[in-house]
Amino acid sequence: MVSAAAPPQPPATAPDAPLPRRGIERLDLMLLCAEALDLNGAEATLILSEQLGFQELIPNRVELWKRRCHNPLRRQVRRGTLAATDSDALIRILCTQCERLYPLLRALLSAAEPEAIARQRWGLFEERLAGLVQERMNPRRGGVQRLLEGAEGAQQRRQLILAMALAAGNGGVARLKASLMDAGA
Numbered sequence: 001m002v003s004a005a006a007p008p009q010p011p012a013t014a015p016d017a018p019l020p021r022r023g024i025e026r027l028d029l030m031l032l033c034a035e036a037l038d039l040n041g042a043e044a045t046l047i048l049s050e051q052l053g054f055q056e057l058i059p060n061r062v063e064l065w066k067r068r069c070h071n072p073l074r075r076q077v078r079r080g081t082l083a084a085t086d087s088d089a090l091i092r093i094l095c096t097q098c099e100r101l102y103p104l105l106r107a108l109l110s111a112a113e114p115e116a117i118a119r120q121r122w123g124l125f126e127e128r129l130a131g132l133v134q135e136r137m138n139p140r141r142g143g144v145q146r147l148l149e150g151a152e153g154a155q156q157r158r159q160l161i162l163a164m165a166l167a168a169g170n171g172g173v174a175r176l177k178a179s180l181m182d183a184g185a
Helices: 021-037 041-051 061-068 084-109 115-136 142-148 150-167 172-182
Strands: none
Touching: 021 041, 021 084, 021 115, 021 150, 021 172, 041 061, 041 084, 061 084, 084 115, 084 150, 084 172, 115 142, 115 150, 142 150, 150 172
C-alpha cells in the first residue's frame, strides 16, 4: 500500500524571529529605492500602512522613521533590534509598493529596451537614490560609500531593484522575508 504523503515543506521561519542586521539594511535600502522610483514614496508608504491595517503600528511619519532607523547605515541610528511585527509590517508595505511599481521595475531590468533609454532610466533612478542616500545615510559608513561608488555600487543597486521585482506578486512577502533572513548569513 502506497501512502499519499504531502510533499515536504520548507522549514518556516519563526514568526517572532527578528531580522538580522544585514536584513534590516536591505529592507531599508529597498524602501529607499521605492521612494526614489516614486516621487511621493514616503506618503505612499504611510497610505499603504493605513490600507493594510497597520495604522496602529505606524500611525505617522515619526513612527515610520523610528522603525527605519534600526538600519545601522543611517545618520540617526536606534539601538536594539526591530520587532518582528514591525519588520513584517514594513515587508508587507514594501511588497505592496513593489506590486504598484512593477512596471517601472520591469522597465529598469528589461534587456529589450534600447541601451540609450535604459541608461537614461538608470541615470534618473541613480541620481534620485544618491540624493536620498546622501540625505539620510551616514556617508562615513563603508556600506554607504560602496553603494554610491563604482561598479560594486551599480551591481548592488541592480540587486536591490531585482529583489524588489521578485517581491511583487503572489508569494512576494514570503520570498522577500526569506531573502532578508538569509542576508545575515
